[in-house]
Amino acid sequence: SKMKKILNALLVITILISFTLIANAQKDKFNEGKITYDITYPGMDLDQNTMAMMPSDATLYVKKDMSRMEMKMGMGSLISISNAKDGSSVTLMDMMGNKMALKVTKDDLKKEKEKMGKPEVKITDETKEIAGYKCTKAIVTMTINKEKQTFNVWFTKDAEARNTAN
Numbered sequence: 363s364k365m366k367k368i369l370n371a372l373l374v375i376t377i378l379i380s381f382t383l384i385a386n387a388q389k390d391k392f393n394e395g396k397i398t399y400d401i402t403y404p405g406m407d408l409d410q411n412t413m414a415m416m417p418s419d420a421t422l423y424v425k426k427d428m429s430r431m432e433m434k435m436g437m438g439s440l441i442s443i444s445n446a447k448d449g450s451s452v453t454l455m456d457m458m459g460n461k462m463a464l465k466v467t468k469d470d471l472k473k474e475k476e477k478m479g480k481p482e483v484k485i486t487d488e489t490k491e492i493a494g495y496k497c498t499k500a501i502v503t504m505t506i507n508k509e510k511q512t513f514n515v516w517f518t519k520d521a522e523a524r525n526t527a528n
Contacts, residue, residue, distance in 0.1 A: 397422045
């Protein structure tokens with residue numbers, strides 16, 4: 363169904379952005395700032411109305427152990443606040459006037475990761491410059507709601523952040 367596709371896509375976006383935070387916390391090359399992500403949906407076979415509801419970008423704010431990710435879309439907004447010290451997060455959703463809050467502990471996250479299984483990550487030789495950083499393309503395959511899904515992710519080791527999504 364259309365709503366299932368939208369919810370799966372939102373889940374995937376959140377997971378992929380949280381992957382970008384996974385780094386060696388001791389290096390702390392990037393512990394304060396703002397990152398804006400462009401979001402595209404190649405190969406997702408979404409019609410024009412569905413695309414209008416999907417987020418086209420996400421903004422991540424990082425300050426030491428805390429991070430805040432914001433996404434706005436046609437049907438509302440999603441804000442996720444994460445604490446690296448205790449591995450917890452709170453996600454606030456406002457979807458078509460329905461407001462929801464979801465608190466996740468480090469243990470909850472661990473259980474969800476176990477359900478999904480470990481993502482398969484293939485790092486390619488393909489590189490390009492993004493925001494002044496040399497980035498490498500990785501192909502990530504993961505199982506979401508019992509369906510295998512594959513995504514392209516660009517990453518750099520030159521702008522590391524603390525792992526606020528554990």
